[in-house]
Amino acid sequence: MLKTLLVHINQWRLRQTTQRNFLILCSVIVGLIGGLAAVMLKYLVHIMEEVSRNIALHLPFHIIYVFLPALGILLTVAYEHIINRDHIQKGIGNILVNIKKHKSAIGLNNTYSHLISSSLTVGFGGSSGLEAPIVCTGAAIGSNVGRLFNLSAYDKTILLAAGSAAGIAAVFNSPIAGVLFALEILIGEITIPTFIPLLIASATGVVVGKVLQSRQLFHLVTEGWLISALPFYVILGVLSGFVAVYITKVADTLEKGILKKYNRYIRALAGGLLLGILILIFPPLLGEGYHYLQEALNGNMEALKEESLYGEWLSQPLIMLLFIAALVLAKIVAAGITLGSGGNGGTFAPSMFTGAFLGLLVAYGVNQTGLIHLSTSNFIAVGMAGALSGVLHAPLTAIFLIAEITGGYVLFIPLMIVSAISYIISRLYNPHNMYWQHLIHEKKIYPDQDYSMLNSIRLDTIVNRDYTALSKTTPMSDFFKEISSTNANIFAVVDNSGKLEGVIWMDEIRKRLFDNQTASATVGDFMVIPPAVVEHNQAVSNVMQFFDQLDVWQLPVVKNGTFIGFISKSALLTQYRKAFIEQHRNADLFAR
Template identity: 45%
Template sequence: MFMSLRNVIRNINRYRVARISDRNFLLIASIIVGVAMGFVAVLLKKTVHAVQHFLGGFFQDNSWQYLFYLLPLIGILLTVFYVQKIRKGKIGSGISNIIQSVSKRHGNVSPDNMYTHMVGSAITVGFGGSVGLEAPIVTTGSAVGSNIARIFLLSHKERVVLLACGAAAGIAAVFNTPVAGVLFAMEVLIAEFSIPTFIPILIASASGAVVSRLMYDEHLFYLLTKDWRIDAIPFYLLLGGLCGLLSVYFMRMYFWSEKKFAAVKNVLPKAIIGGLMLGLLIFCFPVLYGEGYSTIAALFQNNSHKLLNNTFYAEWVSNPYVFLLIIIGIIFFKVIASSLTLHAGGNGGVFAPTLFTGAVTGFGFAYFFNATGWKELLTVNFVAAGMAGILSGVVHAPLTAIFLIAEVTGGYTLFVPLMIVSAVSYFISRAFEPYSIYTEKLAQKGFKIDDRELVLLNNIKPESIIDRKYIALKFDDPFRKLSNAFLITDQTVFPVLNEEQKLTALVYIDDVKSVLLREDLFDKTSVADVSVKPQYSISAKDDIQKIMRLFDISGLWHIPVINADGAFIGFADKRILLGLLRETLNTHHLSEQL
């Protein structure tokens, strides 16, 4: 069967190469990726809802109610079992690694990612983990696009574009937001806007949204508003500032939690501790259970009592200021609940938690001013604006945030408030946290995505700049041997090696020009007389950034490279490095190759 499938693919590739240009086939492939991701997104959503519906049946009887708070723990344990026992600890790349893959312009994503994150997130979210499905669907879509490009023998540039197509189609299909899907792919993943890349991504996103709409015609939210008031602009500015600060809290709590859980090496205690803590938070604030989209929908319907559903203290909350304190608690503990879910071993993403946190923040902000009588604000408008604000601040993608909320709520009349809140939140968040929640992980590893020169350097392999063609000398060689070598090579620096091929000295041509003009000194002078000890050297394991810094510090064009045994293997050549850097710069833009 596999042989016949391989033959079919081979025949398709032969026909494609002969009859269809790569540019036209890229458009066809983008449709394939978009349709595939539409099906995948619907399958994932229906699977999660089926799990939630099945589990919900057990809690209709009050005798089972206490187990409700243990469901997230069970989900985390099942996810850990799947990852550790079935996947042998290999779950595949997350969005951060996909961004790195795109930045390096190879676009390789393991085929395993086409299903591993779907299974893990379905278990985690289905059992009430306080995360979302969006990041897993982006990872799945990226893997689908990357591997379809690999199957059809497309270039690395086209593979990157199809990877972005898969991610865009995934977002479009999950939220039914084709424009936001395109913007997410271009703003977060490839960080490049050009027509040759825009068109395939647009086609894939539209295809995914259409398939999802045909198979799953359910709108997430309905925004009941007709307009916004001009006198509310100062309050949208204030909300933007609040969202920016909360975005900083969100990211710092996320990474603090990650660091603490990373210190626990045994996965089982980690899952149990995190799951129990999560269950305790859900006991105190039941709205933290699951993605939280039903709570957001309730807030859009002005049903604030949803925030108190199933709480043991609902009947005691009559004072509006006490209710406001509960809202603040929900905002702060939602971030902790999401961090616990992910770092204890669950699988999911931060998209849904940011939207939930933003919605409750916007609601609480409007509720405060309405309750105090300082200003009458239209609550649903601030719920939508808060969602955009937190998403913009955490992901550092204001355009994606604006259009996602406008599309998912149908609130196109709120474009200006969404723009204000998203922009202010983004700038405040960026001032405290220069990297997004995705790129911060890369920055911690030394891969700074916003440093263009560094990104280009990281595309160059250190071994590619080593010149291994050299003529070596010995200490006791006469100068004549150096002179003869100079005539047959363009070397400007010669290594002086001992019997073990270890570097003992260097001879620079610039230092011996006076001797080269005196042939009568050729046999009276030895290499030892004109050699100097090397001041700088590079290990064969050094990264390209260190090598570049050493070139800048030393001012040299050739630096000796030493292997692990201390033997000389060649020179790191700055001319080769600059040539590769120029070539990388010319080919880095996707549009130039499509």
């Protein structure tokens, strides 16, 4: 029934509408579902928080901080292992991998599994954010809508980005920031053909979020900025850049996993307890931390003393200053432990939290000197933008996100200054943003567009399996008879089990073709070890590196040591040219 309906829809769209108009229609659908997913995630987190509060009523005071995060991470790991069967693809980095290597195909289970697992993690106090899970959910929604209508890889990529934009926009009530996030982080280019569907999906997501859940994530009450505060905004920009480098390094290290030699449940329990102890020392690290951030924005510094073991000490300005500085350094550690021990979340919210408290640190510290009075709410807002700009390498997203949250452009100049300085400093130490950095270290993908296009080519589609295999004992006289019926320039030498032993190059044979001793020799006498051997599942970009570095045009391909064929540089370049033409043809079709 569903297949028949889809067939009719596809037939209708091919007859009655253009590719561009149908993609816009799909972006509305993706925006609607993405907005619903964002509302559902908030609702699930609210339910989990209620459950954790009920559990906390039966535990001694402060002990809840130690055990509840561990329980949330354990439940997350159990869900992903037992119910989801480890099919979930965590993190925005995996979206980039799917775009670059898998033609934007994301498994259907990712449209709901992030909502469940991240709500368990954050709802029970895990110190991470919900933005990455909603981005992953929106991306999966867009990808699967594209697959449902049998759209091209290019169109699926646009819908994938549209779903992510809708999720971000619905969470923050920031449609422009949602669009810019998708363009700067996921697509990497800003063009009209991609901008329109993203804008429509993002606006639709915001409308759905406002209709079903009007409460905003948090409110920023900012004031007009003073020219006398400009030097301190510059200082904040510099500090934000270095803090962004710190966030990237710590997140990259901890998110790879902690206590790796133990099984997943021991890691979850140990990591959760370690996180609980950290939260016990610094209560604002609990969950996303937006409650404490909102109180700081309201100027209520007393809120930082709540549920603290040493609340009375925080009445002293110097101790409070040190406490805020500790929060700046500790939040990303807590987030890294949460994710590294098996929880599901992201570092988007922890980066905002860190930047906010960095801004508070600067404003509060300067105000204690009595030299000048700085607006703490302004510096908190601008600090968030500075951290996001440096960590994500997305200054436009950072600027417009905070500008939209504040409800105006009063702070636009400070936002631009701090975001730009932070971005420049961060780029000096980290050429790529946090997501690319992790993927490059893991050698999953390369940021260069040529590498991305190369890796979109499947190696098995260009392997030449029409070959002549020889044995080392084959007489050269028999080999000469063989080459008379082929145009091949390279021949494989294999053993009885098909394992590759070497190759024979025709260029070398031609040099000794009329040597009297050649006819009486065997293939083994002329066999050489190839300069490189390609594995059947190797990235095509690596193969191209072999060709360029070794200055050869053909290489053998093996699978578990067994020879399966040859790959030629000319065939690879031909396939690359086809991929390049196809990508730009799709872009041109949409632009018409």
